[in-house]
Amino acid sequence: MSASATPAMRQYLDAKQQHRDAILLFRMGDFYEMFYEDALVAARALELTLTSRSKDANGGGIPMCGVPFHAVDGYIARLVKKGFRVAICDQVEDPRKAKGIVKREVVRVVSPGTLTDTNYLDAREPAxxxxxxxxxxxxxxxxxxxxxxxxxxxxxxxxxxxxxxxxxxxxxxxxxxxxxxxxxxxxxxxxxxxxxxxxxxxxxxxxxxxxxxxxxxxxxxxxxxxxxxxxxxxxxxxxxxxxxxxxxxxxxxxxxxxxxxxxxxxxxxxxxxxxxxxxxxxxxxALLIDPTTVKHLEIVEGSEGGRDGSLLDQLDRTVTSIGSRMLRSWLLRPLVSLEPIRDRLDAVEELAFRTTERGKFRETIKTVQDLERLVARAALGTAGPRDLVGLKQSLMVVPRVRTVLAELQAPLVRSLVAQLDELVDVRDRIDATLIDDPPALTREGGFARDGVDRELDELRTISRSGKQIIAEMEARERARTGIHSLKVRYNRVFGYYIEVSKSNLHAVPLDYHRKQTIAGGERFITPALKEYEEKVLGADERILERELEIFEILRAAVAEEAPRIQATARALATLDVLSTLAEDAAVNNYIKPQVHDGDDLIAVDARHPVVERRTSITGDAFVPNDISLNGSSCQLVILTGPNMGGKSTYLRQTALLCVMAQAGSFVPAREAKLPI
Ligand SMILES: Nc1ncnc2c1ncn2[C@@H]1O[C@H](COP(=O)(O)OP(=O)(O)OP(=O)(O)O)[C@@H](O)[C@H]1O
Ligand SMILES: [Mg+2]
CATH class of the missing domain: 3.30.420.110 (MutS, connector domain)
Known part of the structure; x- marks a missing residue:
């Protein structure tokens, strides 16, 4: 039979037909294989060895290359990063239980916008x-x-x-x-x-x-x-x-x-x-700062392109990844209405003043993982046991955060603290189901607690005490038949069997089925023994299956609570950002700007937040400058000075003062009154 007609290849071609715009990864045993054009492209992109699979109908070899299933995530990410779409065609039934060819289906298509593998995302940036x-x-x-x-x-x-x-x-x-x-x-x-x-x-x-x-x-x-x-x-x-x-x-x-x-x-x-x-x-x-300005002001990227030397880099003392992403978006999209700006500034002011509480809060949230992305992974079905335990541990900080911040009065802080949900139900459910230190991936098994599920417990008892039970059965059969030399044994051909010597054959009960005659006697099986055998031999396999079922139910239950988890995650992140801005203010000696809806822009002894730090590192002193502008008497400043005199820095620092203030941050100045 030619290869093009094999059922597996037909399945492949069917799946490929539906996903012509993607590279199709086709699960075969322990590998994901690629064929034809996909194989040529992927072999080049991933530096894989190109082989060929038997002959097709015309007698030509089918180009093929493959990757081991356990390493597939890395290969998918590499393909997607190179701009390809990847369709993953999996075996969707257990090969041992399949009648004929195992069923396969495309279970997911990964593209640049849908690659959510945490190893390939920048924790501090959105995707x-x-x-x-x-x-x-x-x-x-x-x-x-x-x-x-x-x-x-x-x-x-x-x-x-x-x-x-x-x-x-x-x-x-x-x-x-x-x-x-x-x-x-x-x-x-x-x-x-x-x-x-x-x-x-x-x-x-x-x-x-x-x-x-x-x-x-x-x-x-x-x-x-x-x-x-x-x-x-x-x-x-x-x-x-x-x-x-x-x-x-x-x-x-x-x-x-x-x-x-x-x-x-x-x-x-x-x-x-x-x-x-x-x-x-x-x-x-929000204030829409155009990209050119964002670039020139070096808000999120420095002159070299990376984060280094940017305002974000200077200010980002966030403890959590969500906080880091949030600070970035606050700086890119400063607020334009007075009230929310003042709310943020008031919160930063109180947190700046409350050094002890701020320190405790920041210490407390150190164990908070990326809750937003964890819950997304739960919803996308990619979270493993360790992810869910990480989620549980992250949620455990909530009560302590409440206590630490209980005394604070700033309305924004109070409302954020009020939004924190301990999610006791979610936490308890994860805790009751998963052991404290589970493996990252489900395929290893051994992550569900004892006592979670009756069937699982039974299976584990069987698996753990296999020998013990055989010994008990042997003793029981000896007592029942009165044959003291009766033995329960195992071999690979018959599985478990009962051996009775020739001299005792007369005492064999009716429910024993003869399987084999040997030199010294005969071997029998009983329905009870076979039933038990199936259990023991199937136990380990079934344990893993059952654990997976339990895990999937848990993961889906967590995903269903996504909105609550997200709300708490975002409230925690906002507190993280506010405490970061407070920390920045305290460390760098920033002051609270007076933000108003008039047109006066007045700053006394203002500094450029990034240049200031750079000069302090080189040991030079930054020279603060004043500025005063308004819509009527002083609309324009004509700035002159020698090359490298600091003109550009002066212009940028004035703009940065406004960006920082409208994002809710304190500003580097001795006094500042800024319009929105
Ligand atoms: N207020 C200041 N205090 C101390 N150092 C400063 C100050 N302003 C700028 N500098 C330093 O002086 C250097 C030149 O600054 P800047 O680029 O703003 O000057 P410029 O007047 O715009 O120069 P050019 O005329 O070449 O455009 C910068 O590298 C910066 O580190
Ligand atoms: Mg200049």
């Missing part, structure tokens, strides 16, 4: 997936109708699959498209999805997509049609309407968000339990 769609597509307009209508609105949805952070917004007109282009440059999504053959959606921002080298995945346009997108979105959010999310009047945003959810459900084949909320982003909610 966004963006969808872009025009209202034309959402409403199914014909091209001829489009030409007549006004400029279309562009709907954009943004999701960090690794945390569940989900938002949508709309852009229209020239300004809008510029804002979208800026957003792309600033957020650098890992992947953009858009309806295929809809030139309107991405054309307008193509230059910035190209300039940033962002991969675009074209999808079927119907996924973005308003009605189906709306239904998908409602179903995902478990909501009856979109009013509560502020999306009801934004069809383009709904189309983008619904299309994105559809794409993820299809490629991840899971429920995305960590995505149960979405926010509509108003442009007026």
């Amino acid at each position: 966004f997936l963006m969808s872009i769609v025009t209202t034309d597509v959402a409403r199914k307009l014909q091209p001829s109708e489009r030409a007549r209508g006004p400029q279309p609105t562009v709907g954009v949805a943004l999701l960090d699959l690794s945390t569940g952070e989900f938002s949508a917004t709309e852009y229209s007109g020239e300004d809008g498209l510029q804002a979208l282009a800026d957003e792309l440059t600033l957020l650098k999504p890992r992947e953009i999805v858009a309806p295929k053959s809809d030139t309107g959606s991405t054309d307008a921002v193509l230059p910035s997509i190209a300039a940033n080298g962002l991969p675009v995945t074209p999808l079927e346009p119907w996924m973005f049609e308003l009605e189906s997108a709306r239904r998908t979105l409602l179903d995902q959010l478990r909501a009856g309407g979109l009013e509560g999310f502020g999306l009801d009047r934004h069809p383009a945003a709904v189309a983008a968000a619904g299309g994105l959810v559809h794409y993820l459900r299809e490629s991840q084949k899971v429920d995305l339990a960590h995505v149960r909320s979405i926010t509509y982003r108003q442009r007026a909610d």
Whole structure:
């Protein structure tokens, strides 16, 4: 029979047919194999040895290469980082129980925007997936109708699959498209999805997509049609309407968000339990600093490109990864309304003053792991036992955080503390199910506690006391038959059997079935013995299976609580950021700015937060400067000075003072009154 006709190859070709845009990893035994063109491409990309699998119908060898199953995650990540999509085709039934060929299915498709492997994500940065769609597509307009209508609105949805952070917004007109282009440059999504053959959606921002080298995945346009997108979105959010999310009047945003959810459900084949909320982003909610300014002010990246030398690097004393990501987003998106800015500043002020509480709080949250990403992994089905125990341990700090911060009065701190949920139910459930120090991966087994499950306990008893039980059975049979030389033995051909010598054969009871005659006697089996044998031999296998079942139930239960865990995670992270800004203020001698809605910008003895540190390291003194500007009497400063005189630094420090203040941070100055 030629290889092209083998059932396995037929299965392969079927799966490949459905995922032509991806490299298909096909599970065979202990390997994931790639064939044909995929094998050629992957062998090159992963430096694997190319072999060939028998002959196809035309007598040619099929190019093939493979990777061991236990190392597959690393290979997937490497392929995805090189820009490929990877479809994983697994055995979806136990090969030993399969009748004929084992069933295989594509269980997940990984792409740049859906790679959530913690080993390959930067803990301090988000990993966004963006969808872009025009209202034309959402409403199914014909091209001829489009030409007549006004400029279309562009709907954009943004999701960090690794945390569940989900938002949508709309852009229209020239300004809008510029804002979208800026957003792309600033957020650098890992992947953009858009309806295929809809030139309107991405054309307008193509230059910035190209300039940033962002991969675009074209999808079927119907996924973005308003009605189906709306239904998908409602179903995902478990909501009856979109009013509560502020999306009801934004069809383009709904189309983008619904299309994105559809794409993820299809490629991840899971429920995305960590995505149960979405926010509509108003442009007026935050100060939109354009990418050029972000770059020149060196807010998140220094002049060399990395974090070094940036404002973020200078300020980031966060304890947790979520805190670090949050501080980054606060600096990129400073606030524009007075009240929330003042709330943050008041909280920072109190935390700066309360040195002891601040220290205790920061010490306490050191054991908090990346809760957002842990719960996302639970929802995506990739969390292992150690992840869930990490989640439990992280939640255990909540009561102590409450106590440590109990005396604080700042309204923002108080409301954050009030939002902390101890999640005792989740914590207890994990604690009751998993041992304290489990293996990272489920395949090793041995992570479920004794006493969690009756069947598991029985299986373990059988497995642990196999010999003991055989000895007991032997004793019982001897007593029952009166044959003192009766033996229970095991061999690989018959399994367990009872051996009776010739002289005692007359005493063998009726329920013994003869299996074999040997020189000195005969060998028998009994139904009870076979039943027990099946149990013992199957026990270890079944133990692992049962542990996996128990784990999957636990993981799903944790995922269902995602919204509560996320809320607590975010409250903890916000407290982390506020305490960080307080720490910065105390360490660097920053002061609380007076932020107001007038137009006076006055700073006395202001410094540049980054240059100041640099000069202090080299032993030079930073020379503080004043500034005073307003809308009426002093709108303009003409700044002159020698080369390297500090002009650029002066301009930047003035801008940074405003960015810091509006992000909620204290500022490097002796006095500061800043407008928003
Ligand atoms: N206020 C200050 N106190 C101490 N050192 C400073 C101060 N301002 C700037 N510097 C240092 O002086 C150097 C030159 O600063 P900057 O680039 O701002 O000067 P410039 O006037 O813009 O120069 P150019 O005319 O070349 O554009 C910087 O490397 C910085 O470390
Ligand atoms: Mg200059």
